[in-house]
Amino acid sequence: MNLTLKIWRQKNADTKGKMVTYQVSDISTDMSFLEMMDVLNEQLINKGDEPIAFDHDCREGICGSCNLQINGEPHGPDRGITTCQLHMRKFKDGDTIVIEPFRAKAFPVIKDLVVDRSAFDRIQQAGGYISVNTSGNTQDANSIPVEKENADMSFYAATCIGCGACVAACKNASAMLFTSAKVSQYALLPQGEVEADRRVLQMVEQMDKEGFGNCTNTGACEIECPKGISLENIARMNREYLKASVK
Numbered sequence: 001m002n003l004t005l006k007i008w009r010q011k012n013a014d015t016k017g018k019m020v021t022y023q024v025s026d027i028s029t030d031m032s033f034l035e036m037m038d039v040l041n042e043q044l045i046n047k048g049d050e051p052i053a054f055d056h057d058c059r060e061g062i063c064g065s066c067n068l069q070i071n072g073e074p075h076g077p078d079r080g081i082t083t084c085q086l087h088m089r090k091f092k093d094g095d096t097i098v099i100e101p102f103r104a105k106a107f108p109v110i111k112d113l114v115v116d117r118s119a120f121d122r123i124q125q126a127g128g129y130i131s132v133n134t135s136g137n138t139q140d141a142n143s144i145p146v147e148k149e150n151a152d153m154s155f156y157a158a159t160c161i162g163c164g165a166c167v168a169a170c171k172n173a174s175a176m177l178f179t180s181a182k183v184s185q186y187a188l189l190p191q192g193e194v195e196a197d198r199r200v201l202q203m204v205e206q207m208d209k210e211g212f213g214n215c216t217n218t219g220a221c222e223i224e225c226p227k228g229i230s231l232e233n234i235a236r237m238n239r240e241y242l243k244a245s246v247k
């Protein structure tokens with residue numbers, strides 16, 4: 001395939017960025033999107049130009065690093081995948097592809113397509129932990145009964161990889177889906193009950209401090225989430241927050 005790529009280039013957070021057009025040819029439909037980006041960067045390096053900075057790590061849909069806005073959609077036109085799992089067969093010969101970083105005030109651009117998602121780390125640090133007895137008289141986790149339905153819902157919430165697609169898809173750049181997944185992960189288990197009130201209050205407070213917008217229940221976050229995190233988690237977090245606020 002021969003493709004036209006319109007890619008956001010920005011030297012750093014303090015520099016004004018712009019869209020730059022590139023041409024790539026002989027792209028195999030079996031390539032992943034990131035492999036196509038590798039081909040482009042190799043061409044740029046061979047010409048003595050600066051390669052395009054984009055985030056990636058595992059390339060297996062696990063780490064959540066490859067956060068690209070492709071033709072206006074987080075992770076591109078496919079569903080239930082990250083950018084590294086998107087294959088070029090989803091595009092046609094001669095297509096023009098617009099590639100941008102995730103757009104959100106709380107995700108400032110570091111360089112080109114790389115954004116700073118450390119706001120997510122700070123939200124998790126605000127309450128994403130449990131108290132554990134380490135005195136030497138610890139209780140075996142398998143001895144604590146947990147209802148299967150709660151265990152399953154906790155596991156599904158824990159599959160969130162923190163890629164930020166929910167924020168990029170939201171018209172208000174809300175982090176409610178991410179934050180609610182991290183709250184639900186612990187709220188559904190007995191091990192998380194000790195810090196339950198403090199956790200939801202602190203994580204929501206930190207989320208607001210980071211500059212994320214409010215949720216309007218549009219549902220774009222769930223649709224674009226590569227792990228299919230449910231909006232039910234937001235409802236659960238709201239209940240947990242209300243309960244903690246009135247105590």
